[in-house]
Amino acid sequence: MDSDFHAVRCESLVRYLRRHVAGEVRFDDTSRRLYSTDASHYQVQPLGVVVPRTVDDLAVTVQIAAELGVPITARGAGTSLSGQAIGPGVVLDCSKYLNCVGEVDAVGRRVTVQPGVVLDQLNRAVAPFGLVFGPDVATASRATLGGMIGNNSAGSRSVVNGRTVDHVRSLTAVLSDGTVGTFGPLSAHEYERKLELRTREGDAYRATAAVVRDHAAEIAARTPRIQRKVSGYNLLSQCDAPPSLVPLLVGSEGTLAVTAGAELNLLPRPKHRGLLVPQFATLAAALDTLAACLELGPSAVELMDRMLIELAAKQRGLKDTMAAVRGRPEALFMVEFSGDDAAEVAHRVHELARRLKGVPGLTAAVPALDPATRDPLWNLRSAALPLLFGTVGDRKPVTFVEDCAVAPERLPEFTARFRDVLHRHGTDGCFYGHASVGCLHIRPVLNLHDPADVRTMRAIMADVVALTLEFGGSLSGEHGDGMVRSEWNRAMFGPVVYEAFRRVKRGFDPGNVLNPGKVVDGPAMDEGFRHPPGRPLPELPTVFDYEAQGGFFRSVELCNGVGVCRKTQGGAMCPSYRVTRDERDTTRGRANAVRHAMEGDTLASGRREPAVPGATQRPAHAGRSPLSQRWVAPVMDLCLSCKACKSECPSNVDVAKLKAEFLHAYYARRVRPLGHRLVKRVHQLSPLAARFAGVGNWLARQRWVRGALENLAGIDRRRSLPELHREHFRAWFARRPSSSVRRHSAGPNRVVLLDDCFTTFQEPDIGRAAVGLLERAGFAVELAGVCCGRAMISKGFLGDARRLAQQGVAKLDRYAAAGVPVLGLEPSCLLTLVDEWPELVPGAAAKRVAAAAHLAEAWLAPRLRDSGVSLAAEPGKVLFHGHCHQKALVGTAGTAAALKLVPHQDVTVLDAGCCGMAGAFGYEREHYDVSVAVANLALLPALNADPGATVVATGTSCRHQVRDLTGRRAWHPLEVLAAAADG
Structure with a gap:
């Protein structure tokens, strides 16, 4: 019933x-x-x-x-x-549509926002007025203002900028009966009128007034006297007369009302910032210098400990940033100073360095005043949480006592006592966070798959609650109560104040419909885990090797949900989400889908069966891979396999690889579309089609042929087809006259050129340019004669791709073992050798081939310079767009350095995200519109803003997209270098 x-x-x-x-x-x-x-x-x-x-x-x-x-x-x-x-x-979910920034009042320093506005979006909107929103959370690229208001967020600079509550002038909120109210400062008369209302709003005012009247003394006694406190409800703010309900609603986690809009205060944006990064032999030594750091009035003092430093050092995208870290410190501070006078900021940086000189335990103090050095260092701190969750294995730093706050002067003693608690329970933790305001994020290392460690988690929490109370602190200084800390609010505030919280909740929400179980009447902190403790982890056969991540499921679990993939500016992740703003099109959404598919469908009952210790988990879909479920397909569909997540996600979640595994499983028992089968055989069809290039190219331009291809193979008729060449690169290479360099190919200056099928048959001039430049620089060129399998991998033909990889590794390892470099022209193909081959064919040989593989222009640049080859060109501007795989795996610096060898060329490396073509993706009828929309996000506007510039792109897909959508030719970097050498 x-x-x-x-x-x-x-x-x-x-x-x-x-x-x-x-x-x-x-x-x-x-x-x-x-x-x-x-x-x-x-x-x-x-x-x-x-x-x-x-x-x-x-x-x-x-x-x-x-x-x-x-x-x-x-x-x-x-x-x-x-x-x-x-x-x-x-x-x-208000983030998709309710995300408008209202008119900015620059004189009054205020702005109105809808709840889905993202913090970075707001700050971009107010930046032209020299203004900024004060709280600067580490999740600024995706945190919405509605969420920040619900959580009373603060961020790194709260020592000078305060918390969100300090900057909210008024709120528009939906109350629990669906009525909309506006909340802000009131006069005494207005307040009395509110108390007389016979509405839900009036109920809220009366309930709040009653608990303050009855328990003001107890509220004052049990509320921590520190800046960073967001546990419970902020009833102390209601002791003012007349009170405003805004400070009560901010930080209430959506349990009292739903934010529909807000008027916010803004601050002047400091013109200059500077960092000092003191590094220490022990964590205690770092904290002992906190008082000295605070004396000079910094805008932030951020702590990172050894665990976080070492994780950052392993992160591909943070390699250059970590050069500022000297040796292996146990802890470091990032002490930031800001102001409108550059000299004064620099003086404070150097003065702190002088004061810390000779302090016991100090191992280095690195100043960073130049934005090119300072900003990456500062952003390093923002990557902390995802880095921690990217820890390989089941034991990870866990969030549950990570948010305690005490008075800064008591932080050294509190931290030492906290570590003692962890040691008593047989573990340790990661220590980082906002030292300037006494709010450290301390994450004990535990295995939440292990019931014994879950019991340890609860025991640690009980001890930390007692410790925090002893120090007059707050169990939450920033992240709120939620499901993890609400249970402990009775212990933190005592029965009288806790009952006052419950009365306020009933006044606002008598039906308990607004986010129930948060702040008051919360569930036990050890209930409702994603993966029930004690249940065996699901696994399944895969083609790629996941040993480095501890297995396929653990590679999926690296996605912790912090949502870096929801950023909409900078980098390339995640292209389709930037177009659709749909959760399912995020890296997070795709990883979540794979995890749900592997763990089994629990939607019917809404609960999981209890774990049976020692039992093996039965696959949810016996006889076939759980990844083959139909519902997963639409979630994976718009993944462009750009690999941006592999470097831009601090947890290194490789969704491109997950998608390939999914497609391999999904089509194991399904008929493949014709388009997939054509893509699979592109390396075989291309040489065959090249024999009839003249007829084929003519047919490709005919409308009826394009229509037939759309109907039969799903290739969108609006997309031009690549032109094939009968005199392709391999044919030219085989027939050209022998050079003196080639005759001495047994010498030390040998290179192997990966003659991929895209540049070989579609753009042979690139291969010719490469050979010419290499030979001018004194190198003998041989062709690899292998297929990387890139096209197969993109469509999940992983068995076929592995066979190609086995053949390729066997052939190329002879060169790699002899120290002969393997050079590539097309990033997606060359980097398949680097990224996928070692995981398709695990072993030393594949690793040697991967280590020997280089993008041709990046490898050639220093050798071309040293060889004395003369380059000349007319003055001009070059806009360089890097291929997504290149940006994710090796970076664009090598290609940019090659382009800068040409004199009088102003080279700009575009931060324009993905071009949207992504190999076959942009050809497909169901993806064409998304492909064009991705290009229009940043790349096309950047090109249109400079119509006279030379466009350079390393990827064949990128060049094709530029030609199709702008009519401009995009050149390969080697073509630019070859033209300059001939000039």
Whole structure:
């Protein structure tokens, strides 16, 4: 009967929502799965998701849900570390549509925002006025203002900028009955009028006033007297007369109202910043210098310990930044000074360095005043959390006591005592965070798959609560209560204040529909984990090797949900999300889908069966891979396999590889589309088609042929087809006259050129340019004569790709073992040898080949310079767009250095993300529009802004996209160098 009632209620909810909400109403199983997690270790399946377009949508959703007794959870960006952003009812995602920044009042330093506005977006909007929003959380690239308000976020510079609550002038909020109210400062008369209202708003004012009247003394006694405190409800703010409910709503985690808009205060943006990075032999030595650091009035003092430093050192994208770290310090500070006078900022940096000189335990003190050095160092701190969750293995730094705050002067003693607690329980942790305000993020190392470690987790929490109370601190200084700390608020605040919290909650939300179980009446902190402790980890046969990650499932678990993939500016991750703004098109969404598929479908009952110790988990779909489930396909569909996540995700989640495994499993028992089969055989079809290039190229331009290809193979008729050449590169190489360099090919100056099928048959001039330059520099060129299998991998033909890789490794290892470099012209092909071959054919041979593989122009640049080859060109501007695989795996610096060998050329390396073509992706009918939209995000605007510049692109896909969408030719870097050499 209960299940029948539940089904009827759910059907009514969906029907009413779809009738009255203009936004998206998603009660499909895929959406429920993808919105069941945030950045915490918890998982709660919602009934459904609403993506509102308007404030009216917000209000009506809350009203309908309240009438049916269905919980509401406002999600923000889903980056909550404590489980605030997940719930069992309807999840609200305002980030897609409710993301407008209102008019900026530069004189009054204020702005209005919708709840889905991202912090970086807001700061870009107000930057032309010399303004900034004060709180600067590490998740600024994806944190929404609605989420920051719900959490009372602060960030690294809170010692001078304060918390979110200090910058909210007024709030527009949806109350628990669906009515919309505006909250802000009130006069005494206005406050009295609010108390007289016979509405939900009036109930809220009266309940708050009553608890303050009854328990003001106890509230004052139990509230920590420190800056960073967000545990519980901020009832101390209501002891003012007349009070404003804004400080109560900010930080209430969506349990009292749903933010629909806000008017915010802005601050003048400091014109200059400078860093000093003192490094220490011990953590204690670092904390002992905190008082000295604070004396000079820094804008931030951020701590990183050895665990985090070492993880950063292993991160591909942080290699250059880590050069500022000398030796192997146990801890370091990032002490930032800011102001409008550059000389004064520099003086404070150097003065602190002078004062710290000779301090016991100091091993180095590195100043960073130049933005090129300073900004990457500062951003290193922002990467901390994902780096920690990227730790390989089951034992990881866990978030549950990571948010304690005490007075800064007591931080050294508190930290030492905290570490003693961890040691007593047989573990240690990672220590980092906001030392300037006494708020360290301390994460004990535990295995949450192990029931014994989960029991240790609870024991540590009990001891830390007692320790925090002893030091007059707050259990949460920034990340809030959520599912992990709400249980402990009674112990933190005592029974009187805790009951006052409950009375306030009832006044605002008598039906307990707004994010229930957060702040008050929370569940046990050790319930609701993503993967139940004691349950065996699911595994399945794979083609790629995942030994380095501890297995396939653990490679998927590297995605912790912090949502770096939701950024919309800078870098290349994640191209399709930047177009659709849809959760399923994030790296996080795809990794989540694979994890859900492997763990089995739990949507029917909403719960998991209990774990049986020692049992082997039975696959959810006996006889076939769990990855082959149909619902996973739409989630993986718009992944461009750009590999940006492999470097830009601090946890190094490689979704391109996950997609290849998925396609391999999905089509194991399904018929492949014709387009897939053509892509698979591109290395065989290209030489055959080149024999008839004249006829083939003519046919490719005919409208009826394009229509037939679209209908039969799914190749969009709007996309031009590549031109083939009968006199292709291999034919030219075989027939050309022998040179003196080639006759001495047995000498030491030998190179092997990877003659990939794209440049060989479609752009042979690039190969000719490469050979000419290499021979001018004194190198004998041989062709590799192997196929990398890139096209096969992109479509999941992994068995065939592995066979090609085995053949290629056997052939190229002879060169690699002899020290002969393997050079490539097309990044996607050359880097397949570097990235995929060692995981398709594990072993020393593949690793040798990978180590010998280089992009031709980057490898050639220093040798070309040393050989004395003369380069000449007319003055001009070059816009260089790097291939996504190149940016992710080796970077663009080598190619840029090669281009800069040409005199009088102003080379600009574009930070324009992905071109959107991505090999076969941009040809496909179902992907063409997304492909064009990705190009229009940044690349095409950058090219259109400089129509006279020479466009250079390393990737054949990139050059094709530029030609198709702008009509301009994009050159390969080697063509530019060859032209300069001939000039």
